[in-house]
Amino acid sequence: MAGATAEVLKVRRVSRPRALWRPLRENAIEGLALLGGVLLWEACGWLLPLPWLPPFSHVVAALAQFIESGVIGANVAVSLQGLAIGFGFSLVVGLTVGALMGRYRRVEQALDVYVYAMLLSPSMVFAPIFFAIFGLSDMARIAVIVMYALFVIIINTSTGVRTVDPALVEMARSFGAGERQLFLRILLPASLPLVFAGIRLGMGRAVKGMINGEMFIALVGLGALAQKYGSQFEASKVFAIALVVLIVALFANWIVQIIEQRLTRWAD
Template sequence: MRARVPAAAVSLATGAVAWELIGRLAGVSFFPPLSTVAVRLAEMAAAGEILQSVADSLVNLLIGFTISLVAGLLVGVAMGRYRKVEAALGVYVYALLTAPALVFAPIFFSLLGDGRGSIIAVVVMYATFVIIINTASAIQSVPAHLVEMARSYGASERQVLLRVLLPAATPMIMAGVRLGVGRAVTGMINGEMFIAVVGFGHIVTEAGGRFDSASVLAVLLVIIAVALGAVWLVQAVDRRLTGWVPQTSRGSQ
């Protein structure tokens, strides 16, 4: 951990300096310097725009990702454990994963209107299927001899699932959850921009309409901060659940 913090700080500082220099040297309106964006962000925060948008967007993200997580884990475990379930649902899961989620926006709009429900539906479409696939693959990757050993000691199907399969599959499942939370943030922004025009999407749409690049980039910084915060929370849960896993493949440099 000590080795990663300085590296991250150096990387962020380098990116900030590069942004400032490129913005000043390029002299184009669509890519203002970081200092200009920071000033605009402070103005928006003082006016209360950022706080309200963060609150609206976080509600959409939290509800949508919670639904995605529960559905993704349940369906993924069922597909990974039972071949008939995988045969029945697999084609739909892979089809929906590869389909652009926004193509369903008109359907959500017509069914749920232009409120929060449509945005949450888009978040669910973005995040659910990658969690399903990773969870199913994780369950299927558990060595068969572990299940056979548990069976030989008289373990029931429920005990095999809870005490053998899920613990062994947790590291790979959490990798899917990390991917899912990133896709959920993307779905939240797209839903807010193209359906309800609230939260971050509302600010981006309005600022883009008046070609206010500083405001767009200011919101982008906040979105990145929200995404990194969500990923950090998932990683914290991941470390707590998989602390027993030896990190043999990770270098120390």
């Protein structure tokens, strides 16, 4: 599975979604491209009689109305609560299992093939099972989030711990470090960049799991709202919710980045 290592290693630099204001400030062309897109959208919305493409201004109006009425606030809170629980669980289990797999060869041999199988499976296909088991409860939503986020965290953590420079481990050993010290002082800090790559990917996937699970169960949260207005053919409201989801995704990513910067300052 050496190829997968390359995959997670390179991910950091390229796929990190930059905050939207940065290209705006740094790069006039990119800012203009965004502005042009919005203007084009607005023009098409007015000129073309497409029910699914309202003018951008209508989307903004719908968003403003949502915020004013408190509909968005309540649903964002519900969604974020599920996200926090599901992602928190994935984080604890993922880091633990990943660290054990990375440190102990036998654990890796035992679990590797199953973790990869789950990573490759389309996570959403398990939603009907969770729905059957948990019914309409919050557990179903949270379980979907865990399915999305958990396995990529395990794989990256295990790769990170396993690929720590053996010379470092040997040196720590020769200076008499025990297993606990070895783990806290050497393995944990040295594997941090890869571990965080996994956490970032896991967070991105968790947000997808959050919205997909909510749309499937269609009871609470932003996803349920999108389904509801979709069935009423209220395109500008659906766009407004999609915009909120994008903001939630960027916000979640930003939080992970902040924490990562705090914890990996030693690397600079």
